[in-house]
Amino acid sequence: MNFPILSSITFLPLIGAFFVLLTRSEKGQGNTGAVYISIFTSFVNFFITLFLWYTFDNKISDFQFVEEISWISGFIKFKFGIDGISILFILLTAFITPICIISCINSVKTRLKEFLIALLVLETFMIGVFCSLDLVVFYLFFEAGLIPMFLIIGIWGGPRKVYSAFKFFLFTLLGSVLMLVAIIAIYWITGTTDVTQIYEIKIPQEFQYLLWLAFFSSFAVKLPMWPVHTWLPDAHVEAPTPGSVILAAILLKMGGYGFLRFSIGMFPFASEYFTPLIFTLSVIAVIYTSLVALMQDDMKKLIAYSSVAHMGFVTMGIFTFNKQGVEGSIIQMFSHGLISAALFLCVGVLYDRTHSRLIKSYGGVVHILPKYSFLFMVFALATLGLPGTSGFVGEFLVLVGTFKVNFLVAILASIGVILAAAYILWLYKRVIFGKLENIQLKKIKDVNLSEGSILVVLCITVLFFGFYPDPLLETMKVSVDNLINNYNLEITKRITLK
């Protein structure tokens, strides 16, 4: 067995968290030791992940770097492995976490040490989700991720933090419980929880529908899809900036990843059967939440609603079962991870200075924060899917893919693109442009080094993948092919049987 690189990137943050725990909390001053340790850990992790990406062979459709340890003998194996889809999510996680940790310096004022521990532990769980190839292990990581996030919202949140934390927790838990039941059922049907084996064994068609719905309830909440999205705006509004960033950038992607890895792979018939449901909910999500976003008076809420709309494109793309749709939705997830992270950081910059998230307390920010305004503009444009940003590549591919399958869905979803321009530009105008009227604003300073550098890094990444998405597309190409081929094989088999 080779060096267990997947376990290393998964558990390295945990070790980092342990060392952070050992540092002494200094009162008043920021806890520099803890900050350095966590930045160091997350960066090392990011570089290992880059190395992983470099050594990853994108011509093989099988899982790579597979690690297998028997855990409960004959029942659960601790099985890790990645393909061209999951590696992108791992990359995203390892990229966003250091950014979050750096942003903590400015935005978390109390219990910094504990906050960093929560973040690092969360990173372990998130990477674990994307690595695991065993349903039980997946479930454990998937659920465990709730705990640090719950704490982040509940402890470091705003005035309604308890309500939001519980809403977040209950919503996600409710979906997950059904998934747990489904996992047990799968074990009874197939005798294993190893995902690759389940792919081989194939679950009988009559069981697929209920199982699919159980998994769906969990992923739909996580993603979130309409109408179970209402926890997201509340959670975002109350969460501290790094919490929002992690939530929007990575936690939401677990739902999309789940659909790709489990729903389509294990339940092809049910996935086909429920496609109209997914399309309907996605279109509603795109249009409904875009309209709602238009009317928000709280910046974070607006961005949260726009996230729901963007995730609508993701589900739509996944269930087109063609290359453009699926690849587009993976790019869309990746790019939304970058863009929404950046937007929440942007809101965070203003919030740290004035402690207001309301749009109406701003206006004319460009006069005092020109650099900030420029960066914000780039991300606003990326949100509305301007060509040349990564947002465009994802959205456009999804729409191309959807159009092949269903004209009406694609056309309705395209309306969402118009609305996206409306809500984000209107937000930008009200916050950044105009005359400077709030006197309190006059004293604030432009982005400092740490804020500026993370935003610039994100900005460069968004533009880079907008002009050159090839690295992403090449990585996922064979795996997506494989996914679609297996799906088509199953579906045609059934048709010939009839």
Add this chain to the structure above:
Amino acid sequence: MEYAILFLPLVGAIFGYLAKYFGDLTSQLLTTFLVCVSAILSIVLFYNGIFHGTYGNYLIYQWIASGNFVVNWSINIDPLSSIMLVVVSVVSALVHIYSIGYMNHDPNKPRFMSYLSLFTFSMLVLVVSDNFLQLFFGWEGVGLCSYLLIGFWYKKDSANNAAIKAFIVNRVGDFGFAIGIFLIFMFFGTLNYNEVFQLVPEFSQEKINFLGFNSNLITLICLFLFVGAMGKSAQFFLHTWLPDAMEGPTPVSALIHAATMVTAGVFLVVRCSPIFEYSQVALNFVAIIGMLTAFFAASVAIVQNDIKRIIAYSTCSQLGYMFFAAGVGAYHVAIFHLFTHAFFKALLFLGSGSVIHSLNDEQDIRNMGGIWKQMPFTWIAMIVGTLALTGFPFLSGYYSKDAIIEFAYLKGTNIGYFAASIGIITALLTAIYSWRLILKTFHGKFNNEHLSKSEIHESGMVIIFPLAILILGSIFAGFLFKDFLIGHHYVDFWKDSILILQAFNHSHIPMWLLYTTPILVTLAIPLSYSLYIKNDKLLERIKIKNELVYKFLLNKWYFDELYNSIFVKPVKAIGSFFWKSGDIKTIDRFGPDGISKIVKIISKKATKFQTGYIYDYAFVMLIGLSLLLTIFIFYK
């Protein structure tokens, strides 16, 4: 050379902005220099193209590859793109020079120059594309720059609103454009022009079921692409953003909203001539929208009072001409008019900018008048621009506009005759509003209350120089290029960059047609003089008598009000409804909040069981036992 033409403006945009640390002038000179080099190279390229046929396609690198969806970044030089390169880069270079003078009081010069260069780059990308997606990139890129430049003075709320309006109305057009692209990809499996165009004849009879309508594929594609063109070129229904876009600085209006960006729609239709030629329905639609716009915009322009808005409506109207030229199949004439229009319209805008600049940002023509002696050169420039615009014999507009009317007539169909007559009527209207503008601005009484007449003076050299070049262009562009572009041997120039299935028959043009327009526009000069200078009482009387018509025109056919009440307000209302009634009152109320409330109630009730009295528990046990027994007996 091709790479240099395309990328020098981008270099200018980036380094021009960074150069602000070395002073505003560095940045202005750098951007201007790079764009000028790009312009000179485009002229060389154009020349080589005409005389040596040096056309070609250069691949930069692959942009997106997902399955069979493969799109490249590339530079495609053919006759159509090379003439567009000249128009874009030359006008842009002149506007850059002009801006050095025009923006001299503005604190944000580097930003302005950088935006202008970025715009030039996007427009060039659009023009040299060899596929629909890169075109779309440029398309959105110019939209973005237009947004940024309209809202350049972001302190003004009206400028910000105009910028957003421009972007969103364009997005509506882009929505159509995108659907056109989806259709093309879905059926042709490629987005490359040449590959698509080769496949079109095979699909010319293809019918598809589109949302329940059984329609011709090619027609559908053309109509959707044309919706995009309507948005960008401010055609009827999607024109509302263009007049508002005049909130931006005047050089921007000249470059973006007159000479280049707004003509992108025309360029698109002409570029797609191999598709449009296979759909008569789509061509007729293009022609009708073109006619409507030409007439509508001219009628509105007659009563407007803002100098820039008048010219904006005039642009709208001229774009209408180009579209109906394309609609009757005379693509080369459409591009010829685009070419000449770029010169005289840029001239008019820059000239009016010079007036506005001298009058301390006054834009209302009612507050001007009688200043021609103070600004003789600007006056001459405006006169030349107006003559060229109205199609006064032997200036550039004469050749292109008359050709449009002529070709429409030659088409020989009802639409063609109708287009020709609309063309003639609109030409008369054009002459009237243009002369009204000149007379009210430069002649008659001086009406400005804030300035004394002696304070007004001619603008400086940096402003005059571009005007001088444009004057030359407005006078000679038509005469010099008409043989190449629309002469008998037009195919020699255009090669296969445009496709005309039905050749025009030039043998029987009635003489009266050739003379009508020039005579009308010449007669319009004394007519306007008598109306606007001599007998302004008569004008007042006409106004009062036809108050309804006047109001209707003054309010631009009430389009803004209409759109406000059928789109903007309902969308906002629906948005709040979904939020307040959908999310909060329905989903949350019956979802999480409702469930937690029910749980609370039930648990409250449940706690009442735990009284602690032994007889309570005994009683419950008894009931439970009897229930179990009953069930057991019944279901045994």
